[in-house]
Amino acid sequence: MTTTTEENYLKAIYHLSSRHQKSVLTSEIAGSLSTTSASVTDMLKKLSDKNLVEYERYKGVRITRKGEKVALSIIRRHRLWEVFLTDVLKFKWDEVHDMAEELEHVSSDELVKRLDSYLGYPKFDPHGDPIPDTNGKVPANGQQLLSEMTSTGTYVISGVNDHSPAFLQFLEKKGLVPGTVFSIMEIDGFDHSMHIEFQNRKSTYISKEVSRNILIKSHA
Amino acid sequence: MTTTTEENYLKAIYHLSSRHQKSVLTSEIAGSLSTTSASVTDMLKKLSDKNLVEYERYKGVRITRKGEKVALSIIRRHRLWEVFLTDVLKFKWDEVHDMAEELEHVSSDELVKRLDSYLGYPKFDPHGDPIPDTNGKVPANGQQLLSEMTSTGTYVISGVNDHSPAFLQFLEKKGLVPGTVFSIMEIDGFDHSMHIEFQNRKSTYISKEVSRNILIKSHA
């Protein structure tokens, strides 16, 4: 029905859509998939013919309900496989993304269903991203960006926005993995760097570059 | 390095090679992959350029040691995934082949290694086929074709040669699954049909069509 390439385009368009309300631009997609605008234009026509996106020449593209359903099903598979790789095969959270990029295209619905059941119906993947259910509903997670916090308070790390191994390994080294509880002690007025303290009283500094890629929830 | 298509050709050539000593013919490969001889000829040139097969125009093809290593690594992945699907996700043995056909092309070696370890280093897949090790060594299994038996005796079913769901479901219905112990009571001289008896004294008849697709070992 949809090829691996089409699926990757839909996933990219879906993710880019969730970053703003406007139509997704050709160049955004090209950047996100490391391809050329010319290739993207070709594919947008193809996806439009299949009613997976609404495309208007020079105006960018919006994903349709039908396209969104496909994207969410691929994202569901991706995140379930990531849970499998970390929880069952004991991979580290910075090692699983590329394998999941391949596994997400394995097409059997029954396989995904059984995998979900075997994993105990997880709601979030190892990076704190929510796993859409079979109907494409994404569990609400009350996550906020650490960089958006303006006052002191105690929080728990729930996920990340940058999934690159380099960033994940950096967080690991700093002790900033999902589940970690910490308090914001001070936010610098000039560069928005944060002074945070862990429960064991140790503390560290975080640049805005880092805080804008960390997702948090307030700590009970 | 190798595309999914190239991997499927190598697997087919490897399997066909093991059926006879001679070179594998273009038409055999075309038949096995449900494609045309013209397409096969094109691919044989490509595989030959990569030193994965030795190809001589009009003379058929032999797989090289290098090509065999690739084929065995794909077969290893296929069979390990089949074990995962039956043992872990509880699929039936007639349901797993098509999923394994997709999963076998997921490229991470580390994934296969961890899967193998998680499954407890199985030596055979759910259909009784041996799982090659990392070095491409195939465990000897002392299997024989049921149709080759010429005298009475007691045996245990260890595998099958026909992996189609239809055949596997037929075997299931007849109670002829791997592990089943039975005795050959009589072999008909005319059509080679066999009268066999199970350990519980129940008995049934098996046509040559069926017995030539059942693998057995002698029972201790």
Add this chain to the structure above:
DNA sequence: AAATAAAATTAGATTAGTCTAAAATTAGAA
């Protein structure tokens, strides 16, 4: 040893996905 049949290869197209370079359109600055 021809003639014929079977098998394999080549020739020429097609589709999916990609690219570079040129042309068209839109948006921003003067």
Add this chain to the structure above:
DNA sequence: TTCTAATTTTAGACTAATCTAATTTTATTT
């Protein structure tokens, strides 16, 4: 509002994999 710059689309080409139809080679009969 007109000019310029950035973005986007088209045009044309390429690779991988496939097909049909025509040609060539090999094998089998007469």
